[in-house]
Amino acid sequence: MVWNGCWRVALCFDNDMASASKIITRSLAFSYDKKTLFESIDLELPEHCIAAVTGPSGAGKSTFLTVFNRLWQEFGGGNVSGTVLLRFADGLVDIYREHLPASELRRRVGMVFQKPNPLPMSIHKNVAFPLRLAGHRKRGEMDHLVEKALRKAHLFEEVKDRLRADARALSGGQQQRLCIARALMLEPEILLLDEPTSSLDARSCGKIEELLDDLKQSCTVLMVSHYQDQVRRVADLVFEMTDQTLIRSA
Amino acid sequence: MSREDLLQKTILLCATVGSGTLVVGIFLLMLHLGWPLLISGQFFSLLLQEWRPADNLYGIYPMLLGSTVISLLALLIGLPISLGTAFATTVVAPPWLRSASLALIRYMAGIPTVVYGFVAVFFLVPFMREQITGGSGLNILSAALVLAILIAPTMVIFFVNGLSGVAKTYSLAVDALGGTPVQKLLYLLLPQAWPALTAGTVMGLGRAMGDTLISLMVAGNSIAVPGAVTDSARTLTAHIALVIAADFAGMEFMSIFSCGIVLYLFTVLFVSVIRLTSKTRND
Amino acid sequence: MIRFAERFVVFFSLACTALLFFCIAVVTVYVLWRGLDAFSISLIFGGVDPLDALLGRRPVFDGLFPAIVGTLLLVVSAIVVAAPVGIATGIYLADYASPRWRVTLSALFDVLAGLPSIVIGLAGFTITIYLHRLFPGRIGPCLLISALSLGFLVLPYVIRSTQLALESLPATLRLTAPALGARHWQNIYRVLLPASTSGILGGIILAIGRAAEDTAVILLTGVVASAGLPRSLLEQYEALPFFIYYISSQYTTTQELEMGFAAAFLLLVLCGSLFLLAYGLERLLARRFVFR
The missing domain is CATH 1.20.5 (Single alpha-helices involved in coiled-coils or other helix-helix interfaces)
Known part of the structure; x- marks a missing residue:
């Protein structure tokens, strides 16, 4: 990749102190319509951990997540200041200073939303969709990759007989695991989860929590949740968003 | 990007x-x-002059008056009918009738103008001639009646969208207080939906003024300044069609562009009014 | 007093609805009755064998056939022009334009939607005169000019329905593909457009209906009462709405009048069903977003 070569040199003084960190922010702030949503956030997250952000609703937790895949840019409006560094397998990247296309970034930083959002197509096509976007066309290989992603999301056994059925026919919990499988399709190193269980019943919620523990093996997970007990169960690091900033909770 | x-x-x-x-x-x-x-400097005097090519007078005043009178009269007849139909379709009528009426309105919007004109020529005009006005039956009143029907679906669709666009929570509040559907309509929906009502009315007026076929077929196309609604008249739109059919060059031809300019400016005016009224709602 | 006013509103609304639907019933029944009465194969093909006429082996002189073909050609070529341009413009307005441009351009297309069709016909006619001066003897009022003018007339229908369909998509659907790494155009092409198909199709159907029924534009740009089948886009042609208009003022025999009714019947059925179809699509669309 061309876009990280020069920055690795410029940032080498950072490398020692943050050698194990996957996600680093320096005085990160976000404002919308001249109104500050949050500011002076300094964060360092190690690899293979689950970090959870809690806080009152409307505090800007969801927007905070979208800072890491630049999805807020799709809303039109808003302004980020400060530095966001992500460490990918091939080096540390400043996602706001380098000319990194948003689509490229979002292929490496997956995201799952509060409400399951399967696209109006079959289960198979939904999971294969990100690869198609990235330009892959080989069919035989695709089936294998789809199965792998569905297995990672603990969904394959439930849907293996109806991969060609409309994804919207699945139950809410299955839909959400489908969305996780879809996000895992491109093997992201970082996964953003925006209250992934808040629209689900207790049983589906439990299944997703189980799954989160497995995900830690391959990704660094940054999630938003407002269930204190869930956070205590699954998260390694807990932060709280209050007074327009992020504080480490005990 | x-x-x-x-x-x-x-x-x-x-x-x-x-x-x-x-x-x-x-x-x-x-x-x-x-x-x-x-x-x-003749443009503005054209707006006030009569059309007498033999005397070198190419004013469009009779057509301007004809267009205005016919479309206003059509609005005068069509507006109450459309309002009533919109009321019935949103609240007054029983539910099964509402959806049937919505579908009928859409069908109505699809009836070709020329078919309205055709039926008017063979149905309304003889009736007008023999029973009401006498003369040829081709007059302002006939044209306005047909246009009133023609513009009704446009207005009804706007009104219905406006009335049913009022927030459900308000509507539930009135229901919970024990208001009848009509009370809800009169005290909640109407005051809330007035921008849509204005927009629909202006739309209707615009369609009436922009129509060519009905006035061409039913209004009689006389170039004299009309004095009563039972007189024959010519509209700006019909004038363009008739003069083009006769002549390609000279003052006559040039003057139809003044008709075009006037019609264009009217459209801009109508669109501005609609845009301004619907903007106040958003604020 | 208030009770009386409320009761009056109920009575008034129902009376208005009844009156309006009575008028529609009169128009519809009258045209259907007279039209069906007059309708026959020979009225369309004027004594020529239908197969010969359809294959263009023998010209039809006194039948509706040339007018039907003319209208079909006109509508198809107008939509071929308007649909791609309109959809492209709709996409641009919904997904690319800055807010200020969006407002300005929408206002401009509102003006276009409100312009009397005769004004567009006049513009088409004027351009024809210019073209005629540039290429003497080759370009006059013709099918091509009419189709271009009609395409322009129905353009706002396509633009608005495309824009509206795209803008009313739920925000979650809009964000799904970008979060998976889709580029802007990939999102539009693979997700947003397929999800708006029925809305866009509804607009195109309305545009077809409008193009089929309009008389004022073609009146100034090349339609004539008798031309036979056009052999190229640069020839004059016949069309159903103009034929109806022409018969209403110029008919001489009862047979001609009968043909007028048959033409009115055909056009009414065509346009009426197109508008109902568009309405059905719109309902389908609304339901899909409400109950999901």
Whole structure:
């Protein structure tokens, strides 16, 4: 990749102190319509951990997540200041200073939303969709990759007989695991989860929590949740968003 | 936006700029052709003069009056009918009738103008001639009656959208307080939906004024200044059609561009009114 | 007093609805009755064998056939022009334009939607005169000019329905593909456009209906009462709405009048069903977003 070569040199003084960190922010702030949503956030997250952000609703937790895949840019409006560094397998990247296309970034930083959002197509096509976007066309290989992603999301056994059925026919919990499988399709190193269980019943919620523990093996997970007990169960690091900033909770 | 999307963006931009330019271009074209009249200062006197080519008078005053009178009269007849139908379709009528009525309104909007005109020529005009006004039966009243029916679906659709667009929570509040459907309509929906009502009315007026076929077929096309609603009259639109059919050059031809300019400006006026009223709702 | 006013509103609304639907019933029944009465194969093909006429082996002189073909050609070529341009413009307005441009351009297309069709016809006619001066003897009022003018007339229907369909998509659907790494155009092409198909199709159907029924534009740009089948886009042609208009003022025999009714019947059925179809699509669309 061309876009990280020069920055690795410029940032080498950072490398020692943050050698194990996957996600680093320096005085990160976000404002919308001249109104500050949050500011002076300094964060360092190690690899293979689950970090959870809690806080009152409307505090800007969801927007905070979208800072890491630049999805807020799709809303039109808003302004980020400060530095966001992500460490990918091939080096540390400043996602706001380098000319990194948003689509490229979002292929490496997956995201799952509060409400399951399967696209109006079959289960198979939904999971294969990100690869198609990235330009892959080989069919035989695709089936294998789809199965792998569905297995990672603990969904394959439930849907293996109806991969060609409309994804919207699945139950809410299955839909959400489908969305996780879809996000895992491109093997992201970082996964953003925006209250992934808040629209689900207790049983589906439990299944997703189980799954989160497995995900830690391959990704660094940054999630938003407002269930204190869930956070205590699954998260390694807990932060709280209050007074327009992020504080480490005990 | 990435560089890879540049081609698609350029194509879309070209289509947009092209169609936008054409809209402005039409006005400039007519302005260009009517320019000799404008700079000789005759444009405004044309608006007040009569049309007597034999005496070198090419004023469009009779047509301006004809257009205005016919469309206002059509609105006067069509507006109450459309309002009533919209009331019935949103609250007053039983539910099964509401959806049937919505479908009927859509069908009505699809009836070709020329079919209305055709039926009017063989049905309404003889009736008018023999029972009501006498004469040829081709007059302002006949045209306004047909136009009232023609513009009704446009207005009803606007009114219905406006009335049913009022927030459900308000509506539930009135229901919970024990209000009847009619009370809800009168005290909640009407005051809330007035921008849509204005917009629909102006739309209706615009359609009536822009219509060519009905006035051409039913209004009689007399170039005299009309004195009563039972007189025959000619509209600006019909005038364009009739003069073009007769002559290609000279003052006569130039003067139809003043009709075009006037019609264009009316459209701009109507669109501005609609845009301004619907903006106040958003604030 | 208030009770009385409320009761009056109920009575008034129902009376208005009844009156309006009575008028529609009169128009519809009258045209259907007279039209069906007059309708026959020979009225369309004027004594020529239908197969011969359809294959263009023998010209039809006194039948509706040339007018039907003319209208079909006109509508198809107008939509071929308007649909791609309109959809492209709609996409641009919904997904690319800055807010200020969006407002300005929407206002401009509102003006276009409100312009009397005779004004667009006049513009088409004027351009024809210019073209005629540039290429003497080759370009006059013809099918091509009419189709271009009609395409322009129905353009706002396509633009608005495309724009509206795209803008009313739920925000979650809009964000799904970008979060998976889709580029802007990939999102539009693979997700947003397929999800708006029925809305866009509804607009195109309305545009077809409008193009089929309009008389004022073609009146100034090349339609004539008798031309036979057009052999190229640069020739004059016949069309159903103009034929109806022409018969209403110029008919001499009862047979001509009968043909007028048959033409009115055909056009009414065509346009009426097109508008109902568009309405059905619109309902389908609304339901899909409400109950999901």
